[in-house]
Amino acid sequence: MRKATPLPAALMAGAVGLGTLSGCSSTAPASSEGELRVVATTTQVGDFVREIVGEVDGVSVYQLLQPGVSPHAFDPSAADLVALTEADIVIENGVDFEPWLDDALASAASDPVVVDSSDGVALLAYSEEEGHEHSDDEHSDDEHSDDEHSDDEHDHDHDHDHDHGEHDPHIWQSAADAEIMVDNIAAALIEADPDNANTYSANADTYLGTLEELDAWIIASVDQVPAEDRLLVTSHDALGYYVDRYDLEYVGAVIPSLDDSAEASALEIDELVALIQETGAPAVFAESSVNPAAAETIAAEAGVTVFSGDDALYADSFGVAGTPGATYVGSMVHNTELIVGSWGVEPAPVPDAVADAANVDAD
Template sequence: MRIHTSAMVLAGLLAAATACDGSGSASTGDGTGARRLKVVATTTQVADFARDIGGDKVKVTQLLKPNVDPHDYEPSPADIQAIAEADVVVENGVRLERWLDQTIKSAGFHGTLVDTSKGVPIRKGDGTEEEAAGDPHIWHDPKNAELMSRNIAAAFEATDPSGKAAYAANLASYTTKLDRLDSWIAQQIGTLPAGRRELVTNHDAFGYYIDRYHLTFVGSIIPSFDTSAELSGKRLDALVAKIKATGVKAIFSESSLPPKTAEAIGKQAGVKVEAGEESLYGDTLGPAGSAGATYIDMERHNTTTIVTALKG
């Protein structure tokens, strides 16, 4: 992944990384005299977790913007500067952020790096190089989201021991919300007849959701965990045939991917395509005010969209 920086920019970043607030800390104030951890979070999902766990004790800089595909991201000089100044960097892990290692090196970061995937059972890939690390879309199971949040809380507590009680309380509160979400999704999926629990998506991003709620994955337009994988006409023809054979009720487009190919496949197969506002949030949350503005909003929107479409 290319990183466009100049010697002058990097020099400025290193100077910023060593700057502090007079106490030797890289933390920032909130105007009340309290100190907040400087946190950089890579993806929209882990940034949302970090904000919930950190509360008013952290200042979160989110690198990826809503509806930006994380598989093919190119960090900016501003991203490098934010990492250079951070106390904690939070990543999804499972090689979703393939660009992060070089970015951290360029920034001269020496704080705490949190791999939120630690302890999460990872779905295996298909044996190809691009899927060697396994399926990175771990957040689509709320139980994995709990583990990810716990990893974030542990890092915040280790970096800022004085805030341990607050981080623990926030984690407990958020875990309760995730448990409720998990139960709600299971109940909603349970309303689908057994023969209507089949998914076709833009790319293979919903495996953890499918496993958790006992759905059947028929196929994806991009047959890979990675959205940058090449399309194959032969594979697309095979997917159309499979859709017709299984009686799938809908194809689900994704908010961060163009719907054109999904719509073409839907036309050939004679099934509805859920696109536009009814797209699923796969790799990214939506912007503020959207149906996918937070992780919990995203999973509720996805579930409602899936259940409504599959009921026909």
């Protein structure tokens, strides 16, 4: 397993014996003596946790956010609060993606170890005026910036500035950053449950290998298109890390905000339509957890294709079981195939390991 960020010794308090393994659930897990109880906040974090836990006995995994639910409008249920009350470890996305978590923990009178999976990710600073720039803060990480998949085309000269608004929390949209998240989660589980450390480490290594192949596949697929033609318009500003990692040109968003519950003004809509026509962006992408009506209207006014319904992107949330975006790898394959396809080219052949993880047919 790749080198992970050291975690507090308090995680050792979560070490336990045997119990049962559960996947994401909308009901609180039954307490069981000797069970390690892990709560994951988002669909992305939940998927990473389950990949690392695998078939280990004695671990329950409870996921707060369910597929298709926007995290920006999330309100924990009574069952969620029970799960938090019983949790040994809570694993969050971080970067203020779960602003409700502190209040939920207080309401649950809970004091679990909270693991920030974003630790080590080079964050993007966000502002409506200037868009995305890397922030050189405590999350910056030499290992990430020297990632083995980077090359001259994909190494960016970023401006480092602390004065460009809040950080973009959608860190998983870069497969390279997802690897850092997985490292952090694996380290937390290993320290909490050292008896199963070898299994966690092996599962993490296997999954990290798949993520590395996924990252390389996205780069190869995108690189078929000239940089100036890699134009993207989405429902809201959720793909900043994807745009940054894979060298896309972000034209704009239907909702010019990190929050998918915000609304665009009539002026902003008119400006986006004009930008689409000016740049030649070929499509507008709706998102699976956002009402597509505004995206469809803007696409119609601009005279371009709209991708919605089954062809919407998975941004803030994964899809339900049986959909292409039910897992992290599946969501990234789905999104990339649609985005690259909108530029008029076929994506590169999907590697076998990536296809298996995404439950799609390899080319």
